[in-house]
Amino acid sequence: MIRFENVSKSYAGQGRPALDSVTVEVEKGEFVFLVGASGSGKSTFLRLVLREARPTTGKVYVAGKEINRLAGWKVPALRRQIGTVFQDFRLLPNKTVAENVAFALQVIGKSRAHINKVVPDTLELVGLEGKGNRMPDELSGGEQQRVAVARAFVNRPMILIADEPTGNLDPNTSVGIMKLLDRINRTGTTVVMATHDAGIVDQMRKRVIELEGGRVVRDQSRGVYGYQQ
Numbered sequence: 310m311i312r313f314e315n316v317s318k319s320y321a322g323q324g325r326p327a328l329d330s331v332t333v334e335v336e337k338g339e340f341v342f343l344v345g346a347s348g349s350g351k352s353t354f355l356r357l358v359l360r361e362a363r364p365t366t367g368k369v370y371v372a373g374k375e376i377n378r379l380a381g382w383k384v385p386a387l388r389r390q391i392g393t394v395f396q397d398f399r400l401l402p403n404k405t406v407a408e409n410v411a412f413a414l415q416v417i418g419k420s421r422a423h424i425n426k427v428v429p430d431t432l433e434l435v436g437l438e439g440k441g442n443r444m445p446d447e448l449s450g451g452e453q454q455r456v457a458v459a460r461a462f463v464n465r466p467m468i469l470i471a472d473e474p475t476g477n478l479d480p481n482t483s484v485g486i487m488k489l490l491d492r493i494n495r496t497g498t499t500v501v502m503a504t505h506d507a508g509i510v511d512q513m514r515k516r517v518i519e520l521e522g523g524r525v526v527r528d529q530s531r532g533v534y535g536y537q538q
């Protein structure tokens with residue numbers, strides 16, 4: 310589903326590359342944690358999958374396509390297949406919960422009938438039934454992240470990318486979000502999550518890829534967090 314072939318990424322003006330000769334493959338339906346110290350290259354890895362950044366050398370494949378070679382007009386279709394969740398939720402503050410989730414479908418031209426059916430189903434899936442009319446600032450952090458997960462998943466993407474999704478949440482709330490991501494993964498969606506949350510990684514026992522200075526230094530199935538911060 311995702312394949313990096315000898316990928317390096319250097320940012321202009323930076324001495325050493327953010328990613329350095331990374332070769333890694335993530336199969337369809339896998340759940341993968343990306344761990345490593347701050348600056349080790351996790352976000353760069355995720356941005357390359359979304360083609361928000363492009364490799365300096367090497368090839369990135371998503372669903373069999375080398376995405377660096379995709380024509381610009383095909384990039385939105387690629388991103389439509391990839392849901393994203395971030396530490397800071399990134400909800401639209403002036404839209405209700407339901408509108409935030411619906412918006413993700415409106416911008417890709419889905420019909421009102423489809424939206425009216427799918428949004429309530431997805432809010433129920435994430436445990437927010439009955440809260441569709443709330444504004445984001447009327448929700449707890451954990452609930453706001455559930456909205457973000459609903460928005461990321463409402464189009465049933467083949468990949469879900471999560472960059473520190475529990476970074477702003479307390480441990481109990483984080484467990485709830487992880488249960489949700491696990492549930493989404495069980496529907497067949499490939500999940501790649503960058504995290505500093507040792508407790509979560511140790512509890513979930515999923516594949517762990519560790520980056521250090523832009524290189525893969527560990528790739529372990531049913532792994533643990535495994536290093537001191």
Ligand SMILES: Nc1ncnc2c1ncn2[C@@H]1O[C@H](COP(=O)(O)OP(=O)(O)OP(=O)(O)O)[C@@H](O)[C@H]1O
Nearest residue numbers: 320321323327345346347348349350351352353354
């Ligand atoms: N847009 C950019 N321009 C220049 N350098 C960048 C840019 N983005 C990241 N870097 C550099 O690339 C390296 C890897 O950064 P990256 O954000 O991928 O790490 P990370 O593992 O996600 O870190 P964190 O855990 O703090 O989010 C760092 O040295 C960082 O300073």
